[in-house]
Amino acid sequence: MAKKKIVLTFPPELTESPLTYHLVKDFDLAINILKAKITPGEEGKLVLELANGSEEKIEAGIHYLKEKGVFVEPLSKEIILDEAKCVHCGSCTAVCHPKALSITGPDWQLKFDKELCIVCELCVKACPMQVIQVSF
Amino acid sequence: MKTYAEINEKIREGRAVVFTAEEIIEVVKEKGYQAAAKEVDVVTTATFGPMCSSGAFLNFGHSAPPIRMAKVWLNDVPAYAGVAAVDAYIGATELSETKGFAYGGAHVIEALVRGEKVQLKATSYGTDCYPRKEIQTFVGLKDLNQAYLFNPRNAYQNYSVAVNSSPRTIYTYMGTLLPNFGNATYSSAGELSPLLNDPYYRTIGIGTRIFLGGGIGYVAWEGTQHNPSQNRDPNGIPTSSAGTLALIGDLKRMKPEFLRAALFERYGVSMYVGIGIPIPILDEDILKQTAVSNREIRATVFDYSVPKRSKPNFGQVSYAELRSGSITVNDKKIPTAPLSSLYQARQIAGILKEWINRGEFCLTEPVQTLPEDSCVKPLAVTEREV
Numbered sequence: 102m103a104k105k106k107i108v109l110t111f112p113p114e115l116t117e118s119p120l121t122y123h124l125v126k127d128f129d130l131a132i133n134i135l136k137a138k139i140t141p142g143e144e145g146k147l148v149l150e151l152a153n154g155s156e157e158k159i160e161a162g163i164h165y166l167k168e169k170g171v172f173v174e175p176l177s178k179e180i181i182l183d184e185a186k187c188v189h190c191g192s193c194t195a196v197c198h199p200k201a202l203s204i205t206g207p208d209w210q211l212k213f214d215k216e217l218c219i220v221c222e223l224c225v226k227a228c229p230m231q232v233i234q235v236s237f
Numbered sequence: 238m239k240t241y242a243e244i245n246e247k248i249r250e251g252r253a254v255v256f257t258a259e260e261i262i263e264v265v266k267e268k269g270y271q272a273a274a275k276e277v278d279v280v281t282t283a284t285f286g287p288m289c290s291s292g293a294f295l296n297f298g299h300s301a302p303p304i305r306m307a308k309v310w311l312n313d314v315p316a317y318a319g320v321a322a323v324d325a326y327i328g329a330t331e332l333s334e335t336k337g338f339a340y341g342g343a344h345v346i347e348a349l350v351r352g353e354k355v356q357l358k359a360t361s362y363g364t365d366c367y368p369r370k371e372i373q374t375f376v377g378l379k380d381l382n383q384a385y386l387f388n389p390r391n392a393y394q395n396y397s398v399a400v401n402s403s404p405r406t407i408y409t410y411m412g413t414l415l416p417n418f419g420n421a422t423y424s425s426a427g428e429l430s431p432l433l434n435d436p437y438y439r440t441i442g443i444g445t446r447i448f449l450g451g452g453i454g455y456v457a458w459e460g461t462q463h464n465p466s467q468n469r470d471p472n473g474i475p476t477s478s479a480g481t482l483a484l485i486g487d488l489k490r491m492k493p494e495f496l497r498a499a500l501f502e503r504y505g506v507s508m509y510v511g512i513g514i515p516i517p518i519l520d521e522d523i524l525k526q527t528a529v530s531n532r533e534i535r536a537t538v539f540d541y542s543v544p545k546r547s548k549p550n551f552g553q554v555s556y557a558e559l560r561s562g563s564i565t566v567n568d569k570k571i572p573t574a575p576l577s578s579l580y581q582a583r584q585i586a587g588i589l590k591e592w593i594n595r596g597e598f599c600l601t602e603p604v605q606t607l608p609e610d611s612c613v614k615p616l617a618v619t620e621r622e623v
Contacts, residue, residue, distance in 0.1 A: 188285070188497060188509060188578045192412045195420045195574030205562065209579040227413045229287065229499035229507070229576075 103156040106135070106176035106219075107163065109147040115170055116145040128162040129153060135176075135219040148176060148219070178220045182213050183232040193233060196223040241602045244278045244517050251596045253278040257586040258429045258516075258527055265528040273528075274521040279593055279600065282431040282527075283448070283513040283585035286424050286577025287499055289410065290390035290461060291508045292328040293346050293488050296382040297357060299323055304369035306359035310334070311345045318359070322367060326387075329498075329508040341506030343498035346386075349378045350450070351493045384488040386450060386496075390460040392512050394432030394480035395467075395536055398423045398554060398573075400566060403542035408503035412576055414541055418569050421538065424576040427531045427556035429586060431514040432480045434527045436473040438465070440516050442603025447484065448513030448589045451495035453598075454486025456514075459607045466612040470535060473526065476553050477537040480607065484512065495585065511581060513589035517600050531556035538566055546615060 111120075116139050124130045136148035151159050166173050180201075189211045191204040201217035202224055204210070224233050247253040254277050256264055261280050265273045297306075299322070309318040309325045313335045316325040331342040348355055354375040363370045378384055399411035400421045407414045412422045427433065435441045445456040460481025467479035495511030518524045535553040543549055554564045559573050592598035 188494075189580035190286070190509070190578040191575040192422070195422050195572075196413050196415065204575065206560065209583075223413070226502040229412075229501055229509070230497060231500055 102152050102154060103159055104150060104152045105159050105163075106148070106150045108174045108176050109145075109149065109166065110172040110174075111145045111147070112170060113142050113144055116141050116143065118169070120166060120169065120171065121147075121149075123165065124151070124162045128158050128165065130158060130162050136221060176220065177237070179215065179236055180213070180218050180220060180222070180224065181234045181236050182211075183234075186230060186232040187211055188230055190229065193224040193228045196227045238520050239278065239518065241517060241519075241600055245599045247278055248593055248599050249596050251594070253593055255279045255281060255590045255593045257583070257590055258282045258434050259583070259586070261524075261527050262428065262530050265524070270521050270525055270528070274518055274524040277518045277524065279590075280434065280516045280518060280524075280527040281513060281586045281589040281593070282426075282429055282434045282516060283511070283582040283589065284392060284426040284430050284577060285495070285509060285511045285581035285585060286426070287410070287501070287507040288388060288391045288510045289330050289507045291346075291386065291388040291510055292326055292342060293349075293384060293386050294324065294326050295384050297323045297325070297376060298380070298382050300369065300372055300374075302369045303367050304359060304361050304372050305364055305367035306372070307361045308359060310356075310358040311342075312340070312348070312355045313358075314340065314342050314345050316342070330506050332506060338500065338503075338505060341498065341500075343506050343508035346488070346508065347493060347496060347498040349384065350488060350491050350496050352377065378489055381489075386454070386484070386486050386488050386491070387457065388484045388510065390462060390481045391484050391510055392431050392460070392482045392514070393425070393478050394430075394436070395475050395534070396424050396478050398536050398538040398559065398564070399541045400538055400551070400571065401542045402540045407542055408501070409541050410501055410504050410507065411541060412574070413502060418566060418571050421559075421564055421566070421571045421573045422576050423536060423556075423559050423573060425536065425556070426577060426579060426582040427534050427560070428529060429579070429582050431512065432482070433474060433529060433534055435516055435523070436469070436475070436526055437609065438480060438607040439523060440519070440603070441482070441514055442606040444601055444604040445514065446598070446601045447486075447515075448511070448585055448592075449484055449486035449491070450488075450511055451492030452486055452488075452490030454484050454512075455601075456482050456603070457485040458483040459611075462613050463608065463611060464613045465607070465609050470533075472529065472533055474529065474534050476535050482607075495581070509578070511585050513585040515589060515593060515598070515600055531560055538564070
């Protein structure tokens with residue numbers, strides 16, 4: 102299954118268009134909304150994960166969004182964990198919904214699975230050692 | 238039955254039998270209490286978690302001309318100077334006057350232990366014998382005459398499990414608590430935690446030699462808010478925060494990996510302190526207590542969204558449940574997260590075991606035991622003296 106995480110920025114006039122509906126209906130894409138900030142009449146932000154058997158369908162969907170006037174970027178922000186300074190307390194796992202950060206037995210060392218991370222950034226402030234950062 | 242002297246003789250001869258408080262659980266399963274009590278000499282316990290009630294006494298030495306420091310700042314963090322001329326106490330949670338929440342006393346202590354210099358500023362009113370009114374210089378740990386950690390309350394015997402029933406996220410010393418029971422946090426090493434392995438303080442008392450922050454320390458006194466009267470399960474384990482220890486140790490011999498400054502979002506600065514305490518296996522009863530496992534240790538779940546002294550609680554859960562990744566409260570499955578590091582606690586229990594095995598660390602008999610029946614009093618707010 103091909104997957105792609107993208108950040109959409111759309112102008113105020115597009116915030117009321119059913120764009121995700123068309124991505125599903127016309128391009129057969131499975132959509133996972135990772136983050137959304139949409140207020141009618143204002144600029145909207147949407148972070149999506151698009152999935153389909155073929156990469157072409159994903160690219161076609163992205164092309165459709167661009168044609169509609171949406172600004173599309175790949176999700177390039179990422180969470181950086183300074184492992185050398187981590188004390189493996191586990192505080193960050195308390196706020197990590199997708200369980201990208203996890204701490205379990207038998208070794209009770211913090212593990213970070215970047216694939217699962219949606220860059221919500223909650224861990225950055227939850228880390229008491231301040232060793233988690235966002236990179237752009 | 239063994240004595241401290243007999244155990245120490247075996248330690249010095251390099252033939253003491255030592256296990257960590259996790260390992261001893263398996264040893265007992267295999268051999269039974271009686272045989273294990275005969276064979277095992279020491280069980281090492283440890284914890285590495287946030288302990289706000291920590292700080293250090295420092296003596297700066299006298300400058301020329303001398304100053305009776307009345308106000309002291311280290312890297313802009315105020316230190317308490319209401320003691321003799323060049324003594325001060327830097328508390329872990331004190332905040333910087335220039336950087337606020339981003340930097341505090343714990344960061345100053347960590348910087349010193351890392352071998353960094355910190356900026357010392359002090360002011361005074363000037364006296365006949367101490368004419369100087371201001372000083373500004375840089376000091377490192379090596380420059381100080383004495384630098385010792387003196388932590389009024391560490392190594393809590395069990396602690397709360399925190400949840401948040403309110404519809405908004407709250408920021409506490411128990412970490413970020415998500416709305417509507419979105420998560421639960423806990424902060425104890427459980428079966429490895431010092432006072433949970435000696436619930437009635439039979440061997441951990443005033444004068445007990447310990448691992449503190451990577452160096453050697455001692456139990457100085459009962460900790461503040463020491464509360465042995467807390468509710469206990471039939472196995473003697475308190476079901477919420479109970480006993481505490483005041484600890485002292487030479488900062489100059491400590492290591493930065495076991496003394497770390499911490500920041501709790503919208504709460505403030507704290508310090509993660511590494512503590513390891515050996516328990517001598519004097520008899521079968523002491524051994525039995527050290528063999529306690531996470532299934533037999535329960536903690537009480539408190540609602541931290543209620544900002545009152547007495548928070549409502551949702552009953553008890555075991556550390557085995559907490560460690561499983563989720564607990565059930567009010568029929569809702571809640572994901573759990575630790576705040577104290579079991580990984581680091583295990584390192585400490587292992588290091589202490591190694592010190593004892595190598596004959597470098599002997600045990601001390603407490604010169605006085607900790608109170609067994611005191612309790613914690615609240616603070617009454619009154620209009621006038623009553």
